[in-house]
Amino acid sequence: xxxxxxxxxxxxxxxxxxxxxxxxxxxxxxxxxxxxxxxxxxxxxxxxxxxxxxxxxxxxxxxxxxxxxxxxxxxxxxxxxxxxxxxxxxxxxxxxxxxxxxxxxxxxxxxxxxxxxxxxxxxxxxxxxxxxxxxxxxxxxx
Amino acid sequence: xxxxxxxxxxxxxxxxxxxxxxxxxxxxxxxxxxxxxxxxxxxxxxxxxxxxxxxxxxxxxxxxxxxxxxxxxxxxxxxxxxxxxxxxxxxxxxxxxxxxxxxxxxxxxxxxxxxxxxxxxxxxxxxxxxxxxxxxxxxxxxxxxxxxxxxxxxxxxxxxxxxxxxxxxxxxxxxxxxxxxxxxxxxxxxxxxxxxxxxxxxxxxxxxxxxxxxxxxxxxxxxxxxxxxxxxxxxxxxxxxxxxxxxxxxxxxxxxxxxxxxxxxxxxxxxxxxxxxxxxxxxxxxxxxxxxxxxxxxxxxxxxxxxxxxxxxxxxxxxxxxxxxxxxxxxxxxxxxxxxxxxxxxxxxxxxxxxxxxxxxxxxxxxxxxxxxxxxxxxxxxxxxxxxxxxxxxxxx
Ligand SMILES: [Zn+2]
Numbered sequence: 143x144x145x146x147x148x149x150x151x152x153x154x155x156x157x158x159x160x161x162x163x164x165x166x167x168x169x170x171x172x173x174x175x176x177x178x179x180x181x182x183x184x185x186x187x188x189x190x191x192x193x194x195x196x197x198x199x200x201x202x203x204x205x206x207x208x209x210x211x212x213x214x215x216x217x218x219x220x221x222x223x224x225x226x227x228x229x230x231x232x233x234x235x236x237x238x239x240x241x242x243x244x245x246x247x248x249x250x251x252x253x254x255x256x257x258x259x260x261x262x263x264x265x266x267x268x269x270x271x272x273x274x275x276x277x278x279x280x281x282x283x284x
Numbered sequence: 285x286x287x288x289x290x291x292x293x294x295x296x297x298x299x300x301x302x303x304x305x306x307x308x309x310x311x312x313x314x315x316x317x318x319x320x321x322x323x324x325x326x327x328x329x330x331x332x333x334x335x336x337x338x339x340x341x342x343x344x345x346x347x348x349x350x351x352x353x354x355x356x357x358x359x360x361x362x363x364x365x366x367x368x369x370x371x372x373x374x375x376x377x378x379x380x381x382x383x384x385x386x387x388x389x390x391x392x393x394x395x396x397x398x399x400x401x402x403x404x405x406x407x408x409x410x411x412x413x414x415x416x417x418x419x420x421x422x423x424x425x426x427x428x429x430x431x432x433x434x435x436x437x438x439x440x441x442x443x444x445x446x447x448x449x450x451x452x453x454x455x456x457x458x459x460x461x462x463x464x465x466x467x468x469x470x471x472x473x474x475x476x477x478x479x480x481x482x483x484x485x486x487x488x489x490x491x492x493x494x495x496x497x498x499x500x501x502x503x504x505x506x507x508x509x510x511x512x513x514x515x516x517x518x519x520x521x522x523x524x525x526x527x528x529x530x531x532x533x534x535x536x537x538x539x540x541x542x543x544x545x546x547x548x549x550x551x552x553x554x555x556x557x558x559x560x561x562x563x564x565x566x567x568x569x570x571x572x573x574x575x576x577x578x579x580x581x582x583x584x585x586x587x588x589x590x591x592x593x594x595x596x597x598x599x600x601x602x603x604x605x606x607x608x609x610x611x612x613x614x615x616x617x618x619x620x621x622x623x624x625x626x627x628x629x630x631x632x633x634x635x636x637x638x639x640x641x642x643x644x645x646x647x648x649x650x651x652x653x654x655x656x657x658x659x660x661x662x663x664x665x666x667x668x669x670x671x672x673x674x675x676x677x678x679x680x681x
Contacts, residue, residue: 156419158426189543190427196543216448216548218440219493220432224415227432232490235431237441239545247428247541259448275430 143209144174145276146266148251153272155226166205167191172274176210176265178244179203189244210265212240214257214278217250238263238278249277288515289387290525290680292331292397294639295324296508299475299627303347303405303505314348314507318403319360321509325399329511330521337365337395340382342402342631343373346417347409367394375421375666376578378402379634380673386512387528396517401509404629411503422540422667436500436581438540438668440492443583446549447494450598454494457601458485460582461498461624463610468621470611470652473636475504475627498624501580506629508636515680524646529659530567530676532560538670551591553672554663558592561661565676569593572676573657574616574644576637578664580623580630588663589617611652619644619652634664638675645679 160168167190170177180187181195182202194201215237223231234250236257248265250257257263263278302317304310326333341354350356354371363369367389372382379402386398406414415434422438423429443457462482468474480498488497518525536553538546562569569592579585590600594615595608603609609617620626620640623633641660643649663674 154430155432156430158430160426164426190424215545216441216445218437218444219490220434220437220440221489221493222411222415222491223432223434224419225410225412226416228412230432233432235433235437237541237548243545244543245541245545246543247423247431247433249431259445 143207145176145210147174147269148266150268150270152270154270154275155230157272163193164191168273171267171276172269174267176208176276177205178208180206187242187244189240189246208240208242210240211281212238212263214259214261214263215239215245216259217257236278249275251277251279253280287391287393289390289512289528290515290518291528291638291642291677292511292513292518292521292523292525293325293329294508294510294642295321295328296473296636296639297321297506298473299504299506299629299636301407301505302507303408305408314344314403314405315350315357315360317507318357318401318509321507322361322399322401325509325511329513330523331397331511331513333362336363336397336399337367338386338389338398339363339365339369340385340398340400341371342378342382342635343371344402345404345406345409347405365395367398373631375671376580376630376633377664377666377671377673378631379636380578380664383510383512383635383638384531384673386510387531390512390514396514398512399509400512400635402632402635403507404632405505406503406629407505414503424539434492436495437492439581439584440495442549442587442668443494443581446583446587449549450601452601455482455486456605457582457586458482458499459601459604460585461485463604464618464622465625467611467619467652468625470650471621471626474621474625475502476621476625495581495583499582501623501628504627504629506627506632506636508632508639510635510638524681526642526645527678527680528675529678530561530563530565532557532564532674533672534560535671538667540668540670548668549587550597551587551669554588554591554665554669555593557672557674558661558663561674561676565678567659567676572615572659572661574619574641574654575661575663576620576640577617578623578633578637579618580628582624584669585617585622588669591669592661592663611654616654619649619654637662637664641677645677646681
């Protein structure tokens with residue numbers, strides 16, 4: 143499943159760091175693939191991707207590709223934010239439950255109508271000049 | 285050894301502005317304010333300097349120039365503690381942990397007298413700068429902070445989800461801010477004391493939707509010191525005191541959210557912690573006369589009250605509307621005015637909450653006195669109530 147890639151002007155307000163390990167996630171993301179890690183021992187699927195399984199402490203993990211489809215669990219729009227986010231205010235952020243069972247945080251790109259809780263959403267890639275981030279938008283019915 | 289720990293006394297500055305603005309003349313250094321309060325607490329308690337064996341300080345805020353503050357303070361006061369000196373910092377649970385450790389040092393017999401204290405200077409620092417730090421505390425710096433979630437944005441998620449699941453309106457939840465302001469009007473330590481209406485609350489600019497300016501905590505400085513001792517020592521000092529009758533602690537294993545689906549509104553750590561503290565005290569939630577709940581936003585107070593079993597899940601807002609948690613109601617909550625109006629220097633909020641219960645349980649709360657208050661519950665938290673620490677306190681006049 144290849145995610146839609148949306149070009150964004152400028153740099154990310156706060157760029158995530160990349161370790162030797164998490165570089166895999168960000169480089170795949172920039173090509174439109176959303177990945178995370180699954181424990182080889184207890185099969186726990188994690189997000190964010192981790193070197194250590196939180197359930198069994200195994201360090202044997204596999205990278206897996208996720209659909210990027212899920213539901214919005216909760217949302218907020220931030221009107222008072224940190225210094226580096228000033229030019230983006232107000233911005234919307236959501237808690238997303240992906241179909242594969244993991245919960246994560248992502249920006250929300252609303253269309254004409256605000257996305258409501260429990261509505262189906264789709265992850266997209268925000269391609270900034272200095273690297274990718276991810277967001278959700280409503281699933282278009284086609 | 286397992287002795288009964290008690291709160292002997294406290295001294296505090298009202299929450300508000302203590303910190304000079306940039307370029308403004310400095311009236312008092314942090315260390316001077318805190319030295320004053322510690323000496324005042326010891327004098328009021330009738331405790332001699334040499335008998336204090338444990339100093340539990342909440343970490344000062346980043347704006348504080350003096351580092352190594354805990355031992356620096358001990359040297360300023362000639363304290364030669366032989367139980368412990370510690371500098372404590374763990375999100376919003378910080379003040380509660382400082383108190384908890386003071387109790388532990390007394391009940392284990394390491395010392396007869398222990399201090400839990402701290403000072404926070406925040407008002408002179410730009411809010412955006414505080415938030416730059418805040419987003420790294422409450423989010424994974426590489427996978428969550430890049431989306432700009434401030435600490436209160438997480439509570440906004442709670443409010444948004446609560447409204448979605450229960451049908452409660454923003455007004456229903458905002459009523460908590462009105463209630464707490466009415467309480468704060470009667471509290472000399474409170475930062476905001478002018479009564480306000482629901483219309484005023486809901487007319488404020490949005491901060492983190494659906495919450496507006498008066499539904500989230502203001503920035504405030506604070507300074508406070510509590511004295512903890514064993515009950516036998518308290519008796520010999522011949523003054524009213526408050527017993528620490530029950531204690532509970534839990535971390536629910538999440539940092540704001542887990543990496544799987546879970547009910548974000550359930551606050552399981554608060555629920556568990558409250559039950560453990562009540563069980564240890566040998567009482568039920570219905571026996572409690574009042575509660576101080578660490579709640580930086582309106583919604584937080586609502587969710588903790590439900591998690592503690594004061595109202596059915598999803599119906600707590602109705603109890604607020606019915607006045608059950610107001611002074612004079614079934615179980616007054618946040619008689620101090622809470623984070624929203626008493627004020628919220630995060631690391632000290634736990635200590636201010638305990639101080640309020642001390643006032644109430646020793647019948648020194650003046651106009652906001654809860655009649656016949658004998659048992660009270662305090663709970664504080666970190667994250668989205670992922671960490672919770674509860675104490676049941678009992679009046680011993
Ligand atoms: Zn595992």
